[in-house]
Amino acid sequence: MAQKVQVDARVPALSVALHRADRPLWQLHVGADSDSQFRIGSVTKTFTAVLVMQARDDGLLDLDDPLGRHLDVPAHGELTVRRLLSHTSGIQREPYGDVWDTLQAPDTERLIAELVRAERVLPPARRYHYSNLGLSLLGHAVGRLRGGTWAEVVEDRILRPLGLSGTTVERTERAVTGYLVEAYSDHARPEPWTDTGAIAPAGQLWSTAADMARWAAFLSDPAALDPAGAVLAPASLDEMRWPLTTTDETLWTAGFGLALILVPQGERVMHVGHDGAMPGFLAGVYGRRGGDGTPAAMGCAVLGSSGTAVEVLDLPHKLLAAAVEEDPADIARWTPGEPAPEAYRSVLGRWWSEGFEHVFSWRDGALQARSALDQPGRPPAIFQAEEADILRTASGREAGELLRLTRDAQGTVVRMHWATYRFTRDQQTFEGT
Structure with missing residues (x-):
């Protein structure tokens, strides 16, 4: 299935991993190896969201606090943390200016200063409206609450504790090249590498398929990977997975929690995670919850070095379903329990x-x-x-x-x-x- 996607979608490099608690890690790599790093784009937002929930659990903020209470901003300070996390704040999608045209991302000082020129394109709580700007502001707020930068905090409080050694803020020598594969030929043109600057909390990270499969498993079943709740309490991740809005009111095929995409699969099965896109890269990172045969800590990551191979985004869902159908979790035998009090x-x-x-x-x-x-x-x-x-x-x-x-x-x-x-x-x- 994964090899067919690499061929049919014409992906120069494809890296796939599937994590589950009851089996060894499964991986497949074409044009890459297990250490190859890909841009994961907006999957980064799930890391920023976990940092926000950590701060909430530590009493540093409340989800209904206005942003301005934790970040000195010249405008939009009344928007709440919860609305920004769930993309229901109504703030515009990107920072002021043509960032994706010039590929010149603002630094933090400029990002905040230019908030006075950013629009509120919808009233708060009206409907879902995706915003890189909103998640970026939350990332900087958390960094300041912790006395550091977003990059320092994500390394210290998530990557190191969970053993995600293949995940970095900056590009390393293990990074693959991202491409635009032409629509009417097989020519692959390299895309420029871009540093997202102050938008980093919304899309900067690089990672491996193995790390992202483990991350997906954590998002879906934190108790299996972090039983002590050192990174985040399972109850807090339950809160993140609760649907707050639908991404499309006409289809209802996906929902959004606190920076997590929720994709129902039927039969009380939910896939939870995020997609990512950067110039030359696509990523799909999802964990599976519920349903007969689903093992503990099940997560799948598909990372591709083509910015147009949308099949990459659908493949995690197919692989998760196929893994359960072809190799369901072992059935634990029933044993007698203690009597009721x-x-x-x-x-x-x-x-x-x-x-x-x-x-x-x-x-x-x-x-x-x-x-x-x-x-x-x-x-x-x-x-x-x-x-x-x-x-x-x-x-x-x-x-x-x-x-x-x-x-x-x-x-x-x-x-x-x-x-x-x-x-x-x-x-x-x-x-x-």
Whole structure:
């Protein structure tokens, strides 16, 4: 499949890697080797977003803070961190001037000074509008919060801890050349190398396919690659993956979280990651979540040295699906578990609310609930005890809401209220008892 794309799309150099926790790293390289570096373009934004979430988790900022609270800007300082991350701020796509015509990127001082000439092309929160400018500003804000530059912080807080030794801010001797392959001949013309200057947090990084497959696996399943949460807590990456907008309201084929592209695959499978494009390069970096047969820490990267070979962007999705179909994860055998705690045994079984049946069970050390109408594969609601007979919904349906238990004189749970809705052992009208 990958070799066919190299031929059909006429890619001078193609580097592909697939990472999964239960198998050795799979790689294929044509016109390159495992150490070859490619520009990954806007995949860089996912690194900047993780830096922002680290700063949030460390109490240095809030996602609803205005940008101006953390970066001294002459304009647009009221735009929030969350809106900039999700490309819903309405700020124009690029810095002021014809950057991609002149290939002369501004330095940080000029980028900020010229914000007074940058447009708000849409009202905030109106709709998705991609912005390199917005992510660049966040990168500089994080650098200043940490007392350094964006380049220093991304090296110190992501690349080194995750062992991404093949990923660099600057081009190295291992970098391949990017090309424009002519449409009506097989001639490949080299594209100029460009330094993105102050736009670096939106698209500067160089990397290898192996590093990017590992990064994709981290974005989809951080607990498997970073169990201690040294880079970012799994809950924070869950937050990044939550869809905040759709990229196209007429098709609904992709969504956007906090700087992460979300591509649904059907059957409760989601591919999460980002595409990248720079002169002479295309990159697709995605991890896979959900679905039968998906192993832990599954990520795929396809890096190509042609700026027009759009097949490169589709290939990660095809390879992830094919890997699961042809070589699904081993099925772990079932083993008996511990009994439910005495306090919750009378909760287990069937309950009714609003005329619909729900099933409460004890699995994996937690109280869980499902609607009898849930489609196969839908995650259950999972509860965590806060105090006697009061539990909080930790995940799944009604996440964040309380579950309150009411007992009879013998201590048996006879009624429950979940998100204030009454649950009883038989069907009752709203008039109830």
